[in-house]
């Protein structure tokens with residue numbers, strides 16, 4: 001059997017999987033629809049929890065790609081056949097034979113303009129977390145008129161844990177990202193007051209709680225358990241925030257020069273029809289089993305990795321990509337030995353072993 005894997009999506013998960021499969025001597029074709037590798041990391045500056053430069057992570061994953069064939073500005077329009085004899089047809093018309101496919105197509109950022117009451121896309125000084133990262137990278141956190149802000153409001157959970165936008169899940173990274181952003185703004189603008197408005201603080205990973213403490217003890221970032229009801233623009237371009245302090249159950253008003261919305265993640269299910277994938281109720285791809293077959297899709301021979309199956313931090317996405325690579329290698333071993341493909345994992349469709 002020709003062991004070749006087509007990986008769709010070259011974010012951290014897809015790149016990490018490609019590197020591991022190369023190490024295992026398995027041929028990989030990595031298909032990416034953008035013009036460069038790295039996924040959402042291309043839009044970030046320094047990432048939590050340790051302020052590693054996002055470009056360093058991309059470079060590190062890229063050097064492990066070895067002989068991987070990389071097709072950028074390409075996507076997949078059709079998948080024919082079944083495991084282990086797939087034919088993947090690309091948007092450029094190429095037909096690639098593959099014995100397994102890994103879908104690592106990541107997530108989409110929540111569109112903050114859907115939360116109209118916050119004023120994104122309406123008020124000049126209401127921006128999202130990615131736009132703020134670009135300002136931090138340029139070393140210039142300013143209002144639209146170029147002034148250094150004296151007060152910055154950071155709103156957690158924008159588009160997450162919110163029934164109104166049909167996203168009931170937690171995006172898992174926004175609280176720690178808000179903490180990181182608060183510290184970075186303070187480092188660049190020490191006189192600026194930072195107010196984080198949160199629902200609950202969810203800093204779950206190694207080093208995250210410590211970062212949360214550091215932001216308060218060493219940088220004076222202030223955390224208010226508050227629910228923003230609306231933002232309104234004043235004549236000078238600053239924004240009046242009307243909120244409820246949910247600890248005291250009292251209404252509050254706060255004026256800020258810059259409002260940063262911590263947009264969460266949404267599922268990217270654009271390949272659902274092409275690959276015959278099942279979409280979960282959270283609109284990320286469903287895995288075959290959430291406990292013991294979390295890199296398997298509901299289609300035999302088509303695997304899943306990274307944020308394609310739900311919100312994850314970078315390190316988790318990389319680890320998940322490598323886990324998927326191990327699952328694919330094990331799948332090939334089982335096919336080669338014509339042994340119990342249905343043994344350890346209950347795979348719904350019998351693999352044809354020729």
Ligand SMILES: Cc1cc2nc3c(=O)[nH]c(=O)nc-3n(C[C@H](O)[C@H](O)[C@H](O)COP(=O)(O)OP(=O)(O)OC[C@H]3O[C@@H](n4cnc5c(N)ncnc54)[C@H](O)[C@@H]3O)c2cc1C
Pocket residue numbers: 008009010011012013014031032033034037038039040041044046047048049074075076104105106107108109129130173177180263264265268270271305306307308312313314315317
């Ligand atoms: C605002 C924000 C800030 C964050 N900051 C941090 C941080 O500081 N630290 C941290 O640990 N985590 C952070 N994260 C999480 C981090 O972004 C993800 O963990 C990581 O990007 C997931 O990698 P991925 O490979 O699964 O997906 P992605 O990064 O989304 O990459 C997927 C790739 O697939 C490609 N693709 C999509 N569809 C197709 C298709 N049909 N055909 C071909 N290619 C396709 C995309 O172009 C992209 O290159 C943040 C998340 C958000 C929302």
